[in-house]
Amino acid sequence: MKIVKISMLLVAVMAVIFGLSGTSFAFHSGGVAECMGCHNIHDAKSTSSLLNNTDTTSTCAGGGTSCHGEQSAGSYHILTTAASMPSGSAPLNKTPGGDFGWLLKTYTWIPRGTTAETEEGHTHGHNVVAADIPGFVVDPVNNATPPGGGSMDPNQLSCNSCHDQHGQLRRLSTGAIAMTGAPIIGSGSYTNSTAPAAGQAVGIYRLLRGPGSEAGDGGTTFTATFNAVVASTYNRAEDTAGTAMAFGAGVSDWCATCHPDMLSATSAKHTHPTNQGFSTTVADNYNAYIGSGLTGNPAFDTLAPYANDNITDLAVLKADANNAARDASTTSRVMCLSCHRAHASGFGFMTRSNMLGNEFIAVESLFPGTDAAGIASQAKYAQGRTVAETKAAYNRSTAATWPYASYQRSLCNKCHAKD
Numbered sequence: 518m519k520i521v522k523i524s525m526l527l528v529a530v531m532a533v534i535f536g537l538s539g540t541s542f543a544f545h546s547g548g549v550a551e552c553m554g555c556h557n558i559h560d561a562k563s564t565s566s567l568l569n570n571t572d573t574t575s576t577c578a579g580g581g582t583s584c585h586g587e588q589s590a591g592s593y594h595i596l597t598t599a600a601s602m603p604s605g606s607a608p609l610n611k612t613p614g615g616d617f618g619w620l621l622k623t624y625t626w627i628p629r630g631t632t633a634e635t636e637e638g639h640t641h642g643h644n645v646v647a648a649d650i651p652g653f654v655v656d657p658v659n660n661a662t663p664p665g666g667g668s669m670d671p672n673q674l675s676c677n678s679c680h681d682q683h684g685q686l687r688r689l690s691t692g693a694i695a696m697t698g699a700p701i702i703g704s705g706s707y708t709n710s711t712a713p714a715a716g717q718a719v720g721i722y723r724l725l726r727g728p729g730s731e732a733g734d735g736g737t738t739f740t741a742t743f744n745a746v747v748a749s750t751y752n753r754a755e756d757t758a759g760t761a762m763a764f765g766a767g768v769s770d771w772c773a774t775c776h777p778d779m780l781s782a783t784s785a786k787h788t789h790p791t792n793q794g795f796s797t798t799v800a801d802n803y804n805a806y807i808g809s810g811l812t813g814n815p816a817f818d819t820l821a822p823y824a825n826d827n828i829t830d831l832a833v834l835k836a837d838a839n840n841a842a843r844d845a846s847t848t849s850r851v852m853c854l855s856c857h858r859a860h861a862s863g864f865g866f867m868t869r870s871n872m873l874g875n876e877f878i879a880v881e882s883l884f885p886g887t888d889a890a891g892i893a894s895q896a897k898y899a900q901g902r903t904v905a906e907t908k909a910a911y912n913r914s915t916a917a918t919w920p921y922a923s924y925q926r927s928l929c930n931k932c933h934a935k936d
């Protein structure tokens with residue numbers, strides 16, 4: 518009886534902390550959360566800032582228990598630990614940003630002949646450093662500066678290098694983005710976020726840092742605002758429909774804050790156009806391309822999304838995200854997240870789909886795997902992964918490759934249609 522009462526009390530406390538009702542889990546509510554959710558005033562574990570765990574990332578996602586590191590698939594969970602991923606199994610979450618667990622997945626295979634190739638886990642994403650989470654250490658290669666011209670110290674990379682743990686940036690009713698001016702009434706990240714009325718504000722997308730935010734770990738300040746919205750059911754398998762989302766102005770400039778050469782047309786790198794409007798050819802390809810050799814009436818593809826730098830308005834972003842059948846146009850732009858995820862992915866260089874290693878992303882209508890039941894050559898395209906790992910890397914829970922072709926080639930073709 519006592520146990521039941523205590524667990525009911527726990528549920529009640531959790532319900533208060535997370536606002537457990539329907540699918541919305543409010544804690545930050547678009548701005549700063551309850552201070553003691555992260556700080557411990559008299560018995561802190563960190564050496565500075567009085568945090569509940571040893572450092573920032575461990576506070577957000579530490580120990581396999583703290584909010585973002587809970588070891589079950591759930592909306593705001595984004596970090597699967599080694600203990601939850603036996604060999605051959607994939608990270609648990611399927612969010613737009615991607616599960617940091619992919620950083621722990623190293624693959625070895627023999628592409629041709631007898632020489633093995635290894636794809637190190639640390640190439641799968643942003644190596645956030647967390648003293649309390651085994652395996653989350655600085656990238657052993659990119660440990661002096663970020664690749665692509667930036668100067669921040671990768672040893673400092675944490676959740677709050679990119680997100681403001683205090684969530685102070687807000688979208689006012691006028692559309693202006695500011696650090697003050699009106700109270701934050703709730704999240705501004707979702708297709709069902711309430712539009713702020715006069716005298717109100719909503720939080721900036723995903724509490725990401727932007728103009729006016731203080732610097733987080735690593736000392737980076739931002740001048741770009743990351744405009745986007747996503748469905749509140751964003752941690753889901755995209756088996757038969759992509760998750761509703763839309764990217765607006767600022768995404769590429771935001772990433773380029775730490776990777777300036779990847780954006781600059783004048784950099785020494787001969788880099789793929791980014792933040793550049795689609796030519797009519799690219800827009801027409803996007804609006805016709807379903808899969809290799811297949812054309813029709815496709816939807817916005819979350820594995821090769823585009824942004825629209827004209828859009829900063831919450832209502833327009835929401836309308837776009839809710840219209841999966843919208844067409845790309847010459848105001849659509851290729852951006853960093855057309856090819857990359859923001860946290861981590863199942864592929865090298867945290868690309869959204871397999872862009873390196875072999876020509877097929879689907880064989881005989883299945884995602885390849887070393888244990889695939891299809892034709893023997895599938896193992897050749899698996900790059901050391903099981904089917905479970907490959908399909909999870911595409912945010913799928915089944916090996917069926919909707920909407921793509923039975924023999925599907927690279928998703929560079931969503932924009933270029935060279936297959």
Ligand code: HEC
Nearest residue numbers: 549550551552554555556566568573576677682683733734
């Ligand atoms: C989501 C977790 C979280 C919540 C909620 C939170 N903080 Fe923090 N806070 C942090 C982290 C992480 C740091 C350390 C930042 C660093 O070291 O870069 C920090 C640092 C601080 C600092 C010292 C550095 C600075 O920015 O001045 C103060 C003061 C502070 N928090 C006050 C508060 C107050 C007051 C509240 C409640 C209104 C609050 N925090 C709520 C996570 C949080």
Ligand code: HEC
Nearest residue numbers: 577578585593595612613614615643645675676679723859
């Ligand atoms: C390099 C910058 C960066 C770092 C580091 C980072 N994030 Fe994110 N995060 C983003 C961006 C950008 C998005 C939005 C991605 C999108 O919608 O495509 C995001 C999205 C999210 C989301 C929404 C779910 C999702 O995956 O889309 C959560 C929750 C989150 N981050 C938590 C964290 C936590 C916790 C950490 C540390 C363990 C962290 N982030 C580290 C940039 C970062």
Ligand code: HEC
Nearest residue numbers: 639640642643644656659663671678737772775853857859
């Ligand atoms: C606050 C600075 C910061 C921001 C913002 C940032 N990055 Fe990074 N990025 C880094 C650092 C530091 C590294 C090197 C450490 C590593 O590779 O894990 C890195 C590494 C990378 C890598 C190489 C990963 C690997 O191991 O090969 C890619 C790709 C990348 N970032 C893309 C992006 C994209 C796309 C965005 C925008 C969503 C972005 N970054 C935003 C700091 C940042």
Ligand code: HEC
Nearest residue numbers: 664665769772773776779780789791852853855856866872
């Ligand atoms: C058209 C797809 C595409 C776009 C757009 C794109 N990338 Fe990449 N990126 C890749 C691929 C593929 C790789 C790995 C192969 C390579 O380096 O050429 C990569 C590699 C990287 C690396 C690692 C480079 C290294 O030497 O380790 C970083 C950092 C990076 N991208 C950041 C960005 C940022 C920031 C943007 C936006 C300003 C961006 N990328 C836009 C596809 C893309």
Ligand code: HEC
Nearest residue numbers: 790793794795796798799821822823851855872928929932
């Ligand atoms: C979201 C759409 C999109 C995706 C995905 C994409 N591209 Fe592009 N790409 C563009 C746009 C836009 C241009 C600019 C030219 C145009 O609009 O016709 C471009 C230009 C190029 C060019 C010509 C560059 C020049 O300077 O002449 C090459 C080559 C290219 N892309 C290769 C790739 C490869 C390889 C991939 C996959 C790794 C890829 N693209 C993925 C949209 C995309």
